[in-house]
Amino acid sequence: MTRRPAFVLWFVLPSALTAIGLTIAMLTVLQYSVRAYVPGSLDVGGFTLDNFQDLLKSLYAQAFFNTVSLSFKTALFGLLLSYPLAYALVRTRTGWLKSSILIIAITPLFLGEVVRTYSWIIVLGSSGFLNSLLLAMGVIDTPLQLMFTQTGVVLALVHVTMPIMVLMLATGLSHIDPAYEKAATSLGAGPIRAFLTVTLPLSLPGIVASLTTAFAWTFSAFATPQLIGGGKVSTIATLVYQLGFSSLNFPFAAALSVAGLVLTILLLTALKRMTRSLNTVGGH
Amino acid sequence: MLRNVIALTLLSASLLAAANANAADKLVVSTWGGSFKDLIDEAIGKEFTKQTGVEVEYITGGTIDRLNKAKLAGAAESDLTFTTSHVGWLYTNDKLFETLDMSKIPNAANLVHQAKLSPSHIGVWGYVYTIGYRPDLVPKGLTFDSWADLWKPELKGTLALPDWDPSHIIAVSAKLSGSDAEHWEKGEDKLKALIPNIKSFYTNDANSQQLIATGETPVQVMLSMNAYHMMEEGVNIKLAIPKEGAVLGVDAMGINTGSKHADLAYTFMNIALSPEVQAKIAKINRGSPVVTNAHVDPEVAKLPGMLTTPAQWDATLNIDPELRAEKSAQWRKWFSENIMAH
Numbered sequence: 001m002t003r004r005p006a007f008v009l010w011f012v013l014p015s016a017l018t019a020i021g022l023t024i025a026m027l028t029v030l031q032y033s034v035r036a037y038v039p040g041s042l043d044v045g046g047f048t049l050d051n052f053q054d055l056l057k058s059l060y061a062q063a064f065f066n067t068v069s070l071s072f073k074t075a076l077f078g079l080l081l082s083y084p085l086a087y088a089l090v091r092t093r094t095g096w097l098k099s100s101i102l103i104i105a106i107t108p109l110f111l112g113e114v115v116r117t118y119s120w121i122i123v124l125g126s127s128g129f130l131n132s133l134l135l136a137m138g139v140i141d142t143p144l145q146l147m148f149t150q151t152g153v154v155l156a157l158v159h160v161t162m163p164i165m166v167l168m169l170a171t172g173l174s175h176i177d178p179a180y181e182k183a184a185t186s187l188g189a190g191p192i193r194a195f196l197t198v199t200l201p202l203s204l205p206g207i208v209a210s211l212t213t214a215f216a217w218t219f220s221a222f223a224t225p226q227l228i229g230g231g232k233v234s235t236i237a238t239l240v241y242q243l244g245f246s247s248l249n250f251p252f253a254a255a256l257s258v259a260g261l262v263l264t265i266l267l268l269t270a271l272k273r274m275t276r277s278l279n280t281v282g283g284h
Numbered sequence: 285m286l287r288n289v290i291a292l293t294l295l296s297a298s299l300l301a302a303a304n305a306n307a308a309d310k311l312v313v314s315t316w317g318g319s320f321k322d323l324i325d326e327a328i329g330k331e332f333t334k335q336t337g338v339e340v341e342y343i344t345g346g347t348i349d350r351l352n353k354a355k356l357a358g359a360a361e362s363d364l365t366f367t368t369s370h371v372g373w374l375y376t377n378d379k380l381f382e383t384l385d386m387s388k389i390p391n392a393a394n395l396v397h398q399a400k401l402s403p404s405h406i407g408v409w410g411y412v413y414t415i416g417y418r419p420d421l422v423p424k425g426l427t428f429d430s431w432a433d434l435w436k437p438e439l440k441g442t443l444a445l446p447d448w449d450p451s452h453i454i455a456v457s458a459k460l461s462g463s464d465a466e467h468w469e470k471g472e473d474k475l476k477a478l479i480p481n482i483k484s485f486y487t488n489d490a491n492s493q494q495l496i497a498t499g500e501t502p503v504q505v506m507l508s509m510n511a512y513h514m515m516e517e518g519v520n521i522k523l524a525i526p527k528e529g530a531v532l533g534v535d536a537m538g539i540n541t542g543s544k545h546a547d548l549a550y551t552f553m554n555i556a557l558s559p560e561v562q563a564k565i566a567k568i569n570r571g572s573p574v575v576t577n578a579h580v581d582p583e584v585a586k587l588p589g590m591l592t593t594p595a596q597w598d599a600t601l602n603i604d605p606e607l608r609a610e611k612s613a614q615w616r617k618w619f620s621e622n623i624m625a626h
Contacts, residue, residue: 040610042355042378059625118494125498147500148484230495231447231485231624239620245348246448247616248374 026261032254044251051255060256063234064263067219070150070235074157075214078165079207081158086169086206087199091178105166113160113223120156120228121147148230156224161217165210172206173199208275212268219264236260310341311548314354314362314540317344319513319569324366327564328556335555338548347371354380360540364549369534370451372405373609381405381538388550391557391575396597398534399574401605405538408556409571412530412589412600413452416511419522421502428524431456434503435474439481444492444501447485450619451612452505452531453478455603459528465603468615472622479626496521507533508589512570523588530589532600534574566590572597 033052036045054060089101108116123129124146131143146152176199184194222237229238236256244253311332315321321344329340343362345353351371353361355378367375375381381404386392392406399407415428423438434443445453457471457478458464483501486492489510495501497519508530511523537556539549555561562573566580572591573580585592591600 037613039613040374040377040606042351042374057621059621062625121494121500122498125500127499226487227491230444230483231487234620234624242447242616242620243613245346247613248348248351249613249617252617 029254029257032251033258035251037249037251042248051252052259054252055255055259059234060239063236063239066150066233067235068267070153070157070225071215071218073154074161074218075211077154078158078161078214079211082162082165082169082210086166086173089166089170090173106163108159109163116160117156117224117227120159124152124155124228147228148232150233153225153228153233156228157218157221160221160224161214164217165214168210168213169203169206172203172209176202212271215271216264216268310339311364311545311552312341312343312362313364313366313552314343314350315366316347323565323569327561327568328552331561332552332555336548336551351375354540360542362540363543363545364537364552365540366408366535366537369401369407369536369605370608370612372401372536372538373606375538376402376404377609380541382541382543382546384539385550389554389557391554394575394577395557396574396576396594398532398597398602401534401536405536406553407534407574408537409535409565410574410591410597411533411571412508413505413533414508414530414589415524415526416496416504416506416521417524418496418499418502418520420520421499429527431526431528432460434481435478439503441481441483442501442503443481444484444486444495444504445482446492446505447487447624449612450615450623451603451608454615454619455531455601456528459601466607468611476622479623482623485624509570512587525588529599529601532602534605
């Protein structure tokens with residue numbers, strides 16, 4: 001039996017302390033979720049399961065549905081837009097083009113989510129950039145209603161998640177040897193067939209990783225659904241904020257958080273199971 | 285070596301002592317950030333430092349975030365807190381505010397009765413939530429003489445309401461249904477009838493200002509001070525004062541339990557309520573004076589929503605802050621489930 005060097009324990013210590021802190025925080029939230037709300041006070045009452053019973057109301061069911069729907073659409077559209085960008089980033093041999101794509105892809109990361117979302121309010125508004133452009137081009141007669149809709153929220157969320165998706169996809173694509181595509185081409189496959197039968201399957205691990213990350217990230221997104229949704233697109237995160245921080249009903253907000261966490265775990269587990277076979281296909 | 289260690293220890297001890305001495309010379313004030321912090325510093329803080337020689341340090345944050353911090357911190361992180369009147373009741377109920385010794389705030393003798401909030405917190409300025417609108421973007425000839433005008437079918441899909449606090453529109457709906465905030469249930473159907481006209485719910489003051497400035501929501505139930513701010517920025521906004529009265533709001537101050545500088549905090553509060561400072565608050569941010577002896581610039585006093593006489597204060601729709609603190613969660617939950625969900 002070999003003894004583990006002492007310094008390894010020191011390396012583990014920060015993450016262990018963080019894990020303990022997070023566990024305590026989660027247990028506190030769990031404890032709040034089964035306590036009664038006391039009107040006009042920050043203190044909570046005795047044990048109750050009423051908070052979870054209230055979650056069965058249509059508003060909260062709708063918020064759960066909206067959250068899953070937004071996360072799914074954001075991950076899907078984010079993938080469709082990020083993949084070509086990541087592919088171009090990895091495959092291009094022109095230095096300035098590679099740098100340009102990289103800068104365009106990651107610059108939004110340097111802006112906060114709130115700043116990016118406020119920019120989208122200007123773009124998506126009735127007299128915003130997008131509507132003004134479409135009206136000027138004669139494509140539409142009356143402004144499209146993009147603010148305070150799911151479409152507007154998805155558009156802004158795709159922009160928020162794209163930089164991370166591009167980076168994850170590019171990492172996955174960079175591990176694929178271009179010689180595989182060359183081999184396929186030399187055996188008579190056209191560029192599209194070579195891509196569909198060689199590159200795309202081999203990039204599946206990157207696709208799965210970026211989809212999962214985008215899904216989980218969007219699931220907890222707050223500023224974008226709150227500001228672009230304008231209260232008309234309720235999600236779990238916006239309701240938790242409204243109930244906890246506007247109404248001071250911490251027990252109910254905690255119950256909503258716990259239910260959201262359970263749903264996230266279930267969905268990500270299901271996603272992992274579904275994509276397990278794809279990972280095997282992509283592995284090399 | 286030993287000499288170096290002793291020297292280093294002495295140096296550290298003196299630095300620590302100096303830091304503590306500095307902390308003792310400061311009054312720590314908890315307030316909102318942005319223009320409200322600037323207002324407090326400009327109108328009250330500078331005068332306080334001038335009179336006492338004591339610096340003011342500000343801790344800023346949202347109303348509820350600061351309340352949570354005060355509750356969780358145990359010991360007072362600040363000496364004095366600015367908050368809204370009904371949230372002040374939450375501080376009071378949870379014993380986060382000291383009971384005030386009013387003899388130490390002589391200027392409070394002139395407070396309007398709406399600003400005498402609880403034994404632990406008093407008003408510092410007033411404002412109203414009322415109908416703000418873009419005359420260039422609403423149907424021509426439309427006026428807002430009554431709150432009932434918000435329900436007009438021609439305003440379909442134009443209105444924004446604050447999403448964090450539905451108490452204003454709940455009180456208005458109850459009033460229009462022949463009731464009051466305490467018996468708010470009588471206004472439920474009236475409020476549900478407003479749903480077609482509601483376009484969105486704004487998240488904060490900045491969001492409110494942006495939505496009305498871009499014309500996205502040309503009609504809002506909005507804070508008068510925000511409307512004046514946007515007018516100064518050149519946005520074409522009008523404030524209407526309905527005949528039933530605009531909804532009164534009072535921002536308040538209280539001394540944190542356990543404050544080691546309570547006497548300085550009393551001095552700060554007294555300065556805040558002096559007629560000169562109250563007039564300055566009206567001039568800078570259009571906050572209505574809460575004392576009856578302030579001399580407000582007539583140009584400012586005549587603005588709609590400015591409350592400079594007891595009669596104007598009495599003409600507002602005043603939701604009892606204690607009731608509001610008690611009902612806030614119930615109102616907010618009902619509003620989410622029955623109004624925002626549609």
